[in-house]
Amino acid sequence: MSCEMMEWPDPLQKNQTTVIDVPPSHLILMLTLYDLCRLSGRLMRHVMRGYTLVELLIAIAIVVLLLAILLPALNVAREHARRVKCMSNVRQLTAAWLMYANDNRGHFCSSEMQYVIPDQTSGFADYALAGVVAPPNCFWSWIADGAEHQDIARGVLWPYLKNLEVYYCPNDTFLPDTVYAINGLLAGRVGLPTTLFMLSQIRRPERTFVFIEAGPTYSSPGSMNNCGDAGDPTAMLVPPDASFATPFYPAATFGQLPGAYHSIGATNGTPVAFADGHVVFWEFTNSSGYGNARSSFAGAAGYSADVVQLEAWSGGPIPPNSNP
Numbered sequence: 001m002s003c004e005m006m007e008w009p010d011p012l013q014k015n016q017t018t019v020i021d022v023p024p025s026h027l028i029l030m031l032t033l034y035d036l037c038r039l040s041g042r043l044m045r046h047v048m049r050g051y052t053l054v055e056l057l058i059a060i061a062i063v064v065l066l067l068a069i070l071l072p073a074l075n076v077a078r079e080h081a082r083r084v085k086c087m088s089n090v091r092q093l094t095a096a097w098l099m100y101a102n103d104n105r106g107h108f109c110s111s112e113m114q115y116v117i118p119d120q121t122s123g124f125a126d127y128a129l130a131g132v133v134a135p136p137n138c139f140w141s142w143i144a145d146g147a148e149h150q151d152i153a154r155g156v157l158w159p160y161l162k163n164l165e166v167y168y169c170p171n172d173t174f175l176p177d178t179v180y181a182i183n184g185l186l187a188g189r190v191g192l193p194t195t196l197f198m199l200s201q202i203r204r205p206e207r208t209f210v211f212i213e214a215g216p217t218y219s220s221p222g223s224m225n226n227c228g229d230a231g232d233p234t235a236m237l238v239p240p241d242a243s244f245a246t247p248f249y250p251a252a253t254f255g256q257l258p259g260a261y262h263s264i265g266a267t268n269g270t271p272v273a274f275a276d277g278h279v280v281f282w283e284f285t286n287s288s289g290y291g292n293a294r295s296s297f298a299g300a301a302g303y304s305a306d307v308v309q310l311e312a313w314s315g316g317p318i319p320p321n322s323n324p
């Protein structure tokens with residue numbers, strides 16, 4: 001019986017070569033990783049030794065160039081966002097105004113600001129012309145007269161809103177405490193004795209504005225007094241603050257200037273909310289705007305397309321050839 005010894009390979013045997021079968025794709029990956037490691041090592045050495053002055057200047061120039069390119073686009077985007085916010089504000093105010101009217105058998109709140117204390121009936125001083133008798137101790141203004149935030153919260157629209165931000169344009173830095181303005185024809189002094197007091201009296205709700213941005217008045221808030229005289233049927237009394245006074249057709253001038261707090265390039269405009277609840281952004285034909293330049297008040301006289309537009313939205317007689 002023969003016994004053959006089997007020979008096992010000696011694991012410690014020198015000079016033995018082992019072939020490892022590596023797929024080509026793995027080989028390429030390994031080489032790529034190797035190159036990346038070398039490159040990062042070079043970069044680290046470069047960073048560690050610091051930048052030269054020329055390299056720093058070039059980097060700064062590139063950053064400045066990028067900022068110059070991006071900033072105008074960022075400003076336009078920011079203005080668009082603020083327009084959306086502003087339009088949302090007047091939409092909410094108008095919704096509150098409609099809810100108040102619906103809760104009061106169709107009667108508007110007063111667009112004139114009353115003092116809460118001590119004379120709660122002061123807002124009715126002129127309504128006798130319209131045959132309205134002031135009820136005793138009645139307060140029905142959308143905001144109270146005064147220059148403090150609590151005067152907003154005292155208004156009859158506050159229970160529907162309960163948010164001060166809704167009353168202010170995010171762009172109004174000229175008079176930051178000026179709230180939006182409400183159409184003075186709607187239970188206000190404008191148009192007496194044809195002032196409107198109920199929803200059913202509005203002939204075209206979709207073309208009768210309720211809230212708008214008012215520009216700064218000629219000298220100071222509440223002091224403007226050039227809207228006509230008592231003998232003129234289109235004349236108005238001095239508009240109180242936050243009650244927007246616009247003369248009806250055939251007046252040829254603005255009574256109160258619309259605000260121009262929203263500019264992009266050469267365009268200016270303001271959101272306008274209507275009695276049916278919809279809101280538009282009104283871009284002025286006069287691209288210089290009205291609200292920001294007090295000197296433009298005198299220049300606004302004459303039958304400009306913007307005057308016709310606002311008259312068409314006033315709720316009064318509609319100008320001929322208007323395209324509201």
Ligand SMILES: [Zn+2]
Binds near residue numbers: 170171262
């Ligand atoms: Zn605004």
